[in-house]
Amino acid sequence: MKHDSVNYFAVGLFVLAGLGVLLYALYHLVGGAGAYDVYYTRYANVAGLSRGTQVTYEGYGIGSVSAIEPQRDTEGLRYRVEMRVPKGWRIPADSVTQIYAESLLADYVLDIKDGQAQQFLRPGATLASRPGGDLFAVLGALAGELEEISASQLRPLLQSLNQTVQGVGGDLQTRLPVLLATLQSLVDKLDDGASHLSTVLNAQTASQARRVLNNVDGATADLQTLGASLLGLGAQARELMAKVDALVDTTKPDLAQAAGDLRRALQALAHYSDSIVQNIDETARNASEFSRQIRENPRRLLSAPLPTDPGGRRE
Numbered sequence: 001m002k003h004d005s006v007n008y009f010a011v012g013l014f015v016l017a018g019l020g021v022l023l024y025a026l027y028h029l030v031g032g033a034g035a036y037d038v039y040y041t042r043y044a045n046v047a048g049l050s051r052g053t054q055v056t057y058e059g060y061g062i063g064s065v066s067a068i069e070p071q072r073d074t075e076g077l078r079y080r081v082e083m084r085v086p087k088g089w090r091i092p093a094d095s096v097t098q099i100y101a102e103s104l105l106a107d108y109v110l111d112i113k114d115g116q117a118q119q120f121l122r123p124g125a126t127l128a129s130r131p132g133g134d135l136f137a138v139l140g141a142l143a144g145e146l147e148e149i150s151a152s153q154l155r156p157l158l159q160s161l162n163q164t165v166q167g168v169g170g171d172l173q174t175r176l177p178v179l180l181a182t183l184q185s186l187v188d189k190l191d192d193g194a195s196h197l198s199t200v201l202n203a204q205t206a207s208q209a210r211r212v213l214n215n216v217d218g219a220t221a222d223l224q225t226l227g228a229s230l231l232g233l234g235a236q237a238r239e240l241m242a243k244v245d246a247l248v249d250t251t252k253p254d255l256a257q258a259a260g261d262l263r264r265a266l267q268a269l270a271h272y273s274d275s276i277v278q279n280i281d282e283t284a285r286n287a288s289e290f291s292r293q294i295r296e297n298p299r300r301l302l303s304a305p306l307p308t309d310p311g312g313r314r315e
Helices: 002-029 135-200 201-294
Strands: 038-042 054-057 060-073 076-086 096-101 107-114 124-132
Touching: 038 060, 054 076
Parallel strands: 038 124, 054 107, 096 124
Antiparallel strands: 038 076, 054 060, 060 076, 096 107
16 A cells, blocks of 8 residues: 555656646747847738747747737838847847748748848847748739639630631631642643653753753853953053053143143233223224214214325315
8 A cells, every 4th residue: 555655656746747847848938938138020911920939040949929019000000029039149230030931831930031230139129021921822822813814815715716726627628628629630730741841851852952052152162252352452451541641741741831832822812902902992982982973963074174194285
């Protein structure tokens, strides 16, 4: 009987120790043990988060979510998430929080992405947030888009394709015999043309074609000869031009002297032409005066004194 009581006591102690260990583990899991610092972040949607959700730093577990408080401001309804992390944990000022799940069956965690800033946040600061990646929401949105595409584009496209195939099939059934008959007629005509061509291409036509080719060869030789003659003519033309250039160079002094004589003759003519023009002008004025006097008194022609000779005698 004494041994039975001892066994019950040992079992009771073991159960109490197990409960203590379990409570201690739960206390640590919810982040209630030890000193800690509080940080905050804000989200418009906290799907997957709850009090006690694990907080990780680049995947390493450091704390937990201690509270979620809804707040309404100018941006609408947003949720302030309170995080407990070990005291003295240094978080760069540009760090970002993100809600994510490591796999389809894993729980959501609130992960802190390490920043690059040299300044660190003080306890009680608010971290910037990044929308989480909800795989099921993405799959649902993708399924909705695929259903919309199927209803608005694929189904009409398949119906149009079906109608086109049916129309083409009907046309083929009605027109295929006609096409085959036409093709057979074309093949028969090609056979006839080939037979006629074989009759035309006999020995006589071959000899004629050979003569034509010979004539072409002769014409080619004549063209080569003509080309050589043209080259010789070009050489003679260049020689003639050289001679003309030499003749011009030889007669250039004589031409220059003749041009100088012509210039002097033109200058003398211009000088005499001035005096001639002046005499003509004076004669014209005298004639004009004479004509004026005759118009005023025509009797001057009858009563005019006779000219005197050098001795003063009149006739």
